[in-house]
Amino acid sequence: MKNESVNPLPSSLQAPLNRFYEFLRSEKGLSLHTQRNYKQQLETMGEHLCQMGLRQWQQVDAAWVRQLASKGMRDGMKASSLATRLSSLRSFFDFLILRGELSANPAKGVSAPRKKRPLPKNLDVDEISQLLEVDDNDPLAIRDRAMMELMYGAGLRLAELVAIDVRDVNFGAEEIRVIGKGDKERVAPFSGQAKEWVAKWMKFRSDFAKNDEPALFVSKLGARISHRNVQKRMSEWGQKQAVASHISPHKLRHSFATHMLESSNNLRAVQELLGHENISTTQIYTHLDFQHLAQAYDQAHPRAHKKPKES
Template sequence: MPMNDSLPALSSSLRRPLERFYEYLRAEKGLSLHTQRNYKQQLETMALQLMTLGLKEWSQVDASWVRQLASKGMREGMKPSSIATRLSSLRSFFDFLILRGEMTANPAKGVSAPRKKRPLPKNLDVDEVGQLLEVTDDDPLSIRDRAMMELLYGAGLRLAEMVSINVRDISLSAGEIRVVGKGDKERKVPFAGQAKQWVTNWLKVRGELANADEKALFVSKLGVRISHRNVQKRMAEWGQKQSVASHISPHKLRHSFATHMLESSNNLRAVQELLGHENISTTQIYTHLDFQHLATAYDQAHPRAKKKRSD
C-alpha cells in the first residue's frame, strides 16, 4: 500500500510536510508498516479537518486548534484511547517539524486526551460478604485479617487509610477511627458491630506480633506496619479459602460498603462523607447511582423548585 495514496485531497502546504514525515518514519525511524499506516490514517484525518476549518499551513496550528480536534473526536464517539493515539501521532509529527526547523514549538504537547473511565469493581452481595467474613481461625494472623476485612467493609476505608492507622487513632469507647485520606485530609469515621468487635479481638493479640515500639494498628508477622501488597495478597487468599466466587480486594470491600449503605439508606450525602469524597459526583459515579433521585429530592424540597399548587 503506497504511503501517500490519499494525500492528493490535501493542499500541498499540508501534504508535503506529511510526505516528508512518512519518509522519515520509514527510512530513519524504521517503524513497522502497521505503525506507519496508523500514523498516516490519524494525521490525514486531522489534516483534512484542519483544512475544512480554513487552516492552510501547519505553522498556523496552536493548542486551541489541537483541543478542537480532540473535542471533535469526542463528539464523534471516539474512545479516549483512540483520541490519545491521535494526539500522540500529532505530537510526533510536530516534533519532526521542530527537528527540521519548520516549527518552533509543539502545540500538541500541552493537550491531553480525556481520561479513560476506570471500570469499577463489581461489588459483593451481602451473602458473599458474609461468606468471606466467616473466618473462625483463632491464630493471631487470622484474627488480624478478619479485623482488617471487617474494617474495610464496616467503615468503607481505602486501603492506604487502613494501613496508615495507628493504635492511638482508634477510640473503642466512642466507636470512631481517625483516618487520613487523600490530600492528607483528616476525618473521623464511625465503626461498630462486627468491625468494632474484631478490632477489639485483634488488639488483645496484637502484642504477640507487634514490635514493642510499633505504632501501627495492623502489623505483619515481622512486627512492623503491614504493607499494601501484603493486605491485597491476604484478601485474595481469604477469598479463595472461603470459596467466594469473586476475586477479593480491599477496594472491592470498600465498594461493597458504599453500595450496600446506599441501598439501605438512600442517603448519598452521608455515604459521601463516610467515604471521604470531596465531591458528591465522585460518590455518584462510584456507586453506579442514577442521579435522578437527587433531582427528585431537589424538586420536592427546594422552595424555588416546588410546583405551585393550582388554586
C-alpha cells in the first residue's frame, strides 16, 4: 500500500515503520487487510506527530498518545476505527521494544472508548397502562402483574427481580432489599400499585411455594421462578394486551428510567434508583440518602400513587 501523504514522513519516522511493515509480513502472519489497516493508521499518526513537531517515535509518551486518540474522536472516527488505530500503535511500540529501540510502551495505558450499546425503545405511559391493566383473577396472572408492576415501579433488573426473597420485602417501610450487580445491596422504593399487587400475590403464594422456598416469586412447580419463565410470561402478556411493542423485562426497566427522568429531571436520583455506578461516562457516582430518593420517586413516578376508590 503506497503512502498517500502529500508530504512524506521524515526518515526518522518512516524507517522504523518500514521495518515494522516487513516484520508484519514476514513474521506475524497478519492478514493483508489488517496489515493495510495498520499501515494506514500508522502513516496518519506519523503525519500528526510531524504537525506536533516530533521527529522521533521515542519522543512519544502517553500524553501524546491521548492527544492522538482525542484528535481521532474530534475528527469523528468510529470507536472501532479508533481501537484499530491504538492497536496498531501498541503493536508498533512493542516491536520497537523487541528491537531494543524503546524501553516502555506509551500506548499501553490508553484505551479506545467503548462502543455504545443501543438501549431498547422504552414504552410510553399509555403502553405501560395498557400492559398492566391485567383484569384476571387467576393467581398466576396476579403474580405476573405483580412482577411487571414491581419491575416497572422500582426499575429492577431481571436478575434482581428473580432473586428477591419474601424476607426482603418490607411493606411497612415500603422498601425492598435488592442485590444488584457485583452483589451490591441497595434499597428500592416500593409503594403504590407495585406494593398493592405484591400484597395480592402474597395471598396466593403459599398455595404454590414449597415449604422451604424463600423466593417471593415462584413458578407453578413451587420453586423460584426462572429468568426464562419471566421473559416468556412478559412477552405473552404484551401480546395478550395487544401492546404494539415487544415486551421484555429490560424494556420495563428502561421505561422506568426514561419516565422518571422526564418527570423529575433528577439524574442523580435515577442513577441511584437504578443501582448504576455511572449513568454516563462523565457522571461520577453520587450517593443520595434514601429519604431523598423516596421523595423523588413518590413525586415523579406515574404509578406510585394509589388509584382513587370508585364510588
